[in-house]
Amino acid sequence: MATKHEQILNYIENLPIGTKISVRAIAKELIVSDGTAYRAIKEAENAGFVSTIERVGTIRIEQKKRDNIEKLTFAEIVNIVDGQVLGGRAGLHKTLNKFVIGAMKLEAMMRYTEKSSLLIVGNRVKAQEQALEAGAAILITGGFDTTDHVKELANSYELPVISCSYDTFTVAAMINRAIYDQLIKKEIVNVDDIYTPIEETTVLKDKDLVEKWHQLNQETNHSRYPVVNMQNKIIGIITSKDIIGKSMSTRIEKVMASDPIVVKPTTSLANAAHTMVWQGIEFMPVVDEHYTIKGVITRQDVIKGLQSSQRQPQIGETLDDLIQKQLFFDEKKQSFTTEVSPQMTNQLGALSYGVFASFVTEVVNQTLQKENTGDMVIENISIFFMRPVQIGSKLNIIPEVLEMGRKFAKLDVQVYSDEELVGKAMVMTQFINR
Incomplete structure (x- = not known):
């Protein structure tokens, strides 16, 4: 129940x-x-x-799908611009395809205003009426109100009319920033995107017998199963190691491993990968807030997800994307070169500590990829020292592999500017193998 x-x-x-x-x-x-x-x-x-x-x-509101995350709803626009809804509240859940700035003659404005768009305009009542009739929502800048007739139209068409105190340029910049941020989020793969749902996998109940494990093993050719109670809440994991030498009539709850490591659908794939490598496990149950099982995620799922995310188009550019673009490999010197741009500096105009660490991480990542090691996660990064490096300085980053095994690698990274050592770091990594 x-x-x-x-x-x-x-x-x-x-x-x-x-x-x-x-x-x-x-x-x-x-x-x-x-x-x-x-x-x-x-x-x-x-x-x-x-x-x-x-x-x-x-x-x-209508629950947005992952593939539509780049589209904003009118409700989100209200929050972004700190606006007030004057009419058409029933349409706040709808998404907008584009926004139009109404800074032209009415006839020209209507050529660009279409269904599911947002017209950003001042106190131009005629433009507001025609935009609503064309199927577009309205964002009134400058803190202006509108007429009762426009509000009635908004309610009948279920298209929001929003008022905010900002000017048109500021509002357009704020919405553009929000769309840009959503595009970056779209590229982040979560467990929710790749896990196997409970309907497509197999679980064991705590009251089942070891005999049931053997039956499933022959049917599915799998050796690991999550164990749930009568309420479908995860309580353990059972593998082939747990049932060795156990009687067929033994209950699963007597031999399973309790308190399993679990993951939630909203967890990022990178986080899940690190947990699997760090704990040395092959799969994890996916649960909701109440520990009710939703499915499982395996090491193979993680590897496929990581490979897929690396192939995605970089539409919303993050700082890491910028670092990747500006990092060039010199085949002859076996080193990397880059230049310190304004976005990479702190308030004092010097290369920021976080960007320095990102450079080191990216150099290590690219170096190990050349060794065909597959995917890896950083286990530890130690920056021994870092001198101030100003805007426009050219950096020469030299990685050296000190030790490499089947599951780990240790690298020394030295950073030079004008042939002077400005930074040194030691990095430990672990590999995600199939």
């Missing part, structure tokens, strides 16, 4: 898109405490099918 918490989540998920939600209303409807209702609403918000907007309230 589902818990009260799960009943509330199911109730919220089945509400129509755009429905306003409150703690008291849900507590009264489902006969639960305000605290229980509040916790469930917060989890629904984390899951992405509820959004809390200042001066609007909590509403049921």
Whole structure:
């Protein structure tokens, strides 16, 4: 039987898109405490099918899929520009495809304004009316209000009309920054993207017998299985090592390994990979907030996911992307060269400590890739010293492999500027092998 918490989540998920939600209303409807209702609403918000907007309230929104993460909803626009919704609240969950700045004549403006776009405009009522009729939402800059007729149109078309105090240029810059940030997030692979769902894998119950393990082993050719209780909550892991010499009639709960290492769907793939390497494990159960099993992730899944993420187009450029672009390998000298750009400096105009560490990490990564070692994770990085390096300085980075085994490598990295040693680091890595 589902818990009260799960009943509330199911109730919220089945509400129509755009429905306003409150703690008291849900507590009264489902006969639960305000605290229980509040916790469930917060989890629904984390899951992405509820959004809390200042001066609007909590509403049921359409849960965005991972492949649409680059698109912003009008509700997010309200938060970005610290806006006030004047009308069309029912359409806050909708996504916008583009935004148009209304700084031209009305006829020209309408040529660019289309369905699912956002028109950024001042107090031009005619433009607002025609944009709504064309299927576009409105963002009014300068803190202006609008007419009752525009508000009625917004409500009938379910297209938001938002007002904010910023000027048009500032608003456009803020939205552009948000889209850029979303594009960067799109490239980050999480466990949720690659794990095998519970419906497509096999689990054992704590009351099952060792005989059941042998049956599954013959059917699936797998030797590791998660163990769950009657509520489908993960309680252990069982492998071929655990059942050696055990009687067929022994219960699984007597021989399993308790307190297994688990991972959540929102965990990044890089984090999951590091945990697997560090703990020396082949697979991990994927669980929700209540330890209910959702599926499993294996070392093969992680390797495929890492390879896939490396092939993705770099649309939203991060600092690491910038470092990769500006790092060049010199075949003759077997070293890397780069130049310190303004984005890489601290407030004093010198190369920042974090960027220095990123350079060292990227050099190590590229050096080991040339050795055909596959994927790796940094276990430890020790920077012995680092002198100030100013903007425009050219760096020569020389890596030296001190020791390399099947599962690890140790490298010494020296950084020179104008033939003067400006930094030195020691790096330990571990390899993710199949």
